[in-house]
Every structure is written in C-alpha cells, then in structure tokens.
Amino acid sequence: MDKQATILVTGINGQVGYELLRSLQGLGRVVGCDRAALDLDNPDAIRRVVREVKPTLIVNPAAYTAVDKAESDVEGATRLNVQAPAALAEEAKQLGAALVHYSTDYVFDGTKDSPYVETDAVNPQSVYGRTKLEGEQAIAASGCDHLILRTSWVYGRRGKNFLLTMLKLGAERPELKVVADQIGAPTWSRTIAATTAHVVAQGLAAQRGGDADWWREHSGIYNLTAGGATSWHGFTEAILGIAMGDKAPKVLPIPASDYPVPAKRPANSRLAGDRFAQTFGLRLPQWDEALRLCLAD
Structure with missing residues (x-):
C-alpha cells in the first residue's frame, strides 16, 4: 500500500461531510466531493469518479435525509440511500x-425497552428507514471491506437540523x-467526524504496519451515538437553556x-x-457535554 492514502469523501456540504473534511486532515490525501463533483443520483457518474480518484x-x-419527504419521493430516497452506496461498495470492492x-x-421500529444492539432484528417503519437498511444490505452483499456506522439525531451548526430549528424558534416564540x-x-x-477519523487512523496505521486484513477483520455494523439519552423535549430544553439562559421560552411536553x-x-x-x-x-461523550461544546463553538 502507498504510504499516502487517498480518502474520497462524499457529501462535503452536509453536516457530517463538512466536518469530515476537517477531521480527516493528516491521514492522507483527502478528496472531497460535493454534488457538482459527484452526482450521487447517477450510478455511472459515481463509478467514473471513483475510478478516476x-x-x-x-x-x-451523503444520504437522502428528508425523512417526511421520502414518504412521497421513494425513487429519490432509493437512488441516494440504496443505489449510491451500492455503486460505491461495488467500486470499492x-x-x-x-x-x-x-x-x-x-x-428499527423503536418498540424495544432497552438500547438497540447491532444484532437486534430490524423493522423500519418509514421509507427513509427502509432505504437506509437496503443500503446497508447492498454494501454487505458487495463483499467490500466496510464499516457501517449507525447514528441518531444528528445535529450541527450548519445545514438543516433540529438544533438550528429550535434556536430559531426559541428566538421568535414565547x-x-x-x-x-x-x-x-x-x-x-x-x-x-472526529470519531470516524480516529477509527480511520487505526485502520491506515495497521495497513502501513503490514496488516492487510485489518479492514476485513473489522468489517460490519457498529452503533455510533453520543452517550446517554433524552427526549426531543429534553433536548430542546437543554439547547435553549444553554443558548438563552433566563431568556429561554417555556418548552411544553x-x-x-x-x-x-x-x-x-x-x-x-x-x-x-x-x-x-x-x-x-x-x-463518544455524553450528549449534553457535546451539545455544550457545539454551542460554545
């Protein structure tokens, strides 16, 4: 393997992609692609770019993350959440x-009383959930070395997400x-992004040390979420409490x-x-600790 790894990152204008470009610095030559550079709606374009890079x-x-819109745009969700990762996986292989x-x-359907583990039975209840599951299955079926990282309730300081929506509404409503x-x-x-970079660093270091099978031996599904748990109501109270203090509006459950x-x-x-x-x-840190860091940024 070349000492200098080449890392292709999709969806660099999204919440996670934007952060990945920064977190992966130093681990190799990072090639970031937005939609103009890599049209994930087009499997042929995906294959062409991967073969060039x-x-x-x-x-x-990158993903189709408009959960409610997906219910009426099954084809769009399928292209981004199933066909795109399938093409990436086949080219990686x-x-x-x-x-x-x-x-x-x-x-998952959300009916379990305790936290889900990776081997629990899946049962998506939405088009978004179903297409994300089919994307997982397509990657596994390709036979490529892969890490599938399941996360939840993603937020950040850019794009469209719950945090930014609540900050806006909190400033407008009593x-x-x-x-x-x-x-x-x-x-x-x-x-x-930062945790992903730590894992990537482990894998690339193992390869440089002669362990050609590291990625294959670690392939599979892993849960990747902050520690602890709360409700959307609790999350909102924390967001507005940290950001607005005594001026925060009342949050009713x-x-x-x-x-x-x-x-x-x-x-x-x-x-x-x-x-x-x-x-x-x-x-990963507790969710409220990370939230404080995010709002202080």
Missing part, C-alpha cells in the same frame, strides 16, 4: 478499497411545544400523536455503543 478509502456521509458508510436508528415520548441520543456531527408527520418515528432510538467501544477503544 482510485481511493484507498471511501467515506460516504473492485479497487480493494474500504468503505465507511453511515446509517440510522430508523432501521412558548414551544415539543414531542416528549420519543427517546434517543442527540449526536453532534463533529463528534461523528407533548405526545408524538399531537404532532402528526408523514413518516413514523421510533419511540426508542437508543443505540448501545458497547461493540464500538470494545472494538476500537473509543466511546
């Missing part, structure tokens, strides 16, 4: 490259009503049934991080 590693945070891909808690009966771990996009949306969400989105911690020696 010849990456050692592909990191794919041909090149002998590894693929790091991100998935979601929405592959009172907010927020769902309190869905539980998960809000996970900062920078935490995801409501059941999900009072806020109907096209796509069904899991009531329990908690993912156990033990397998990731035991395999890579890494454990």
Whole structure:
C-alpha cells in the first residue's frame, strides 16, 4: 500500500461531510466531493469518479435525509440511500478499497425497552428507514471491506437540523411545544467526524504496519451515538437553556400523536455503543457535554 492514502469523501456540504473534511486532515490525501463533483443520483457518474480518484478509502456521509419527504419521493430516497452506496461498495470492492458508510436508528421500529444492539432484528417503519437498511444490505452483499456506522439525531451548526430549528424558534416564540415520548441520543456531527477519523487512523496505521486484513477483520455494523439519552423535549430544553439562559421560552411536553408527520418515528432510538467501544477503544461523550461544546463553538 502507498504510504499516502487517498480518502474520497462524499457529501462535503452536509453536516457530517463538512466536518469530515476537517477531521480527516493528516491521514492522507483527502478528496472531497460535493454534488457538482459527484452526482450521487447517477450510478455511472459515481463509478467514473471513483475510478478516476482510485481511493484507498471511501467515506460516504451523503444520504437522502428528508425523512417526511421520502414518504412521497421513494425513487429519490432509493437512488441516494440504496443505489449510491451500492455503486460505491461495488467500486470499492473492485479497487480493494474500504468503505465507511453511515446509517440510522430508523432501521428499527423503536418498540424495544432497552438500547438497540447491532444484532437486534430490524423493522423500519418509514421509507427513509427502509432505504437506509437496503443500503446497508447492498454494501454487505458487495463483499467490500466496510464499516457501517449507525447514528441518531444528528445535529450541527450548519445545514438543516433540529438544533438550528429550535434556536430559531426559541428566538421568535414565547412558548414551544415539543414531542416528549420519543427517546434517543442527540449526536453532534463533529463528534461523528472526529470519531470516524480516529477509527480511520487505526485502520491506515495497521495497513502501513503490514496488516492487510485489518479492514476485513473489522468489517460490519457498529452503533455510533453520543452517550446517554433524552427526549426531543429534553433536548430542546437543554439547547435553549444553554443558548438563552433566563431568556429561554417555556418548552411544553407533548405526545408524538399531537404532532402528526408523514413518516413514523421510533419511540426508542437508543443505540448501545458497547461493540464500538470494545472494538476500537473509543466511546463518544455524553450528549449534553457535546451539545455544550457545539454551542460554545
């Protein structure tokens, strides 16, 4: 293997992709692609770019994440969440490259009482969840070396996400009503990117040391979420409490049934991080600690 790895990163204008470009610095030649450079709606374009770049590693945070819109745009969600990762995986297999891909808690139905582990039965309840699961399955079927990292409730200081929405609404309204009966771990996009970089560093160092099988031996699905859990209501109270202090509006808890949306969400989105911690020696910070860092940034 060349001493200088080439790392292809998709979706660099997204929450996680933007952070990955920064976190992966120093690990190799990082080639970042936005939609203009890599049209993930077009499998032929994907194959052409991968063959031109010849990456050692592909990191794919790009996805169709408009959960409610996906219910009426099945084809669009399928192209980005199934066909694109399938093409990336097949090209990675041909090149002998590894693929790091991100998935979601929405592959589960949310009926379990305790945090989900990687081997729990999947049962997605939305088009988004189903297409993300089919993307996972396509990657595994390709036979490429891969890490599938399931995360949840991703937020950051750019793009469209719950944090930015609540900061905007909190500044505009004296009172907010927020769902309190869905539980998960809000996970900062920078935490995801930084932790990914630590894992990538382990893999590349192992390869440089002569362990050609490191990626294959570590291939599989891992949960990658912040520690602890809260509700959307609790997350909102924390966001506004940290950002606005005494000026924060009142946040009233409501059941999900009072806020109907096209796509069904899991009531329990908690993912156990033990397998990731035991395999890579890494454990993500508590969700509220990361939130404070994000808001202080």
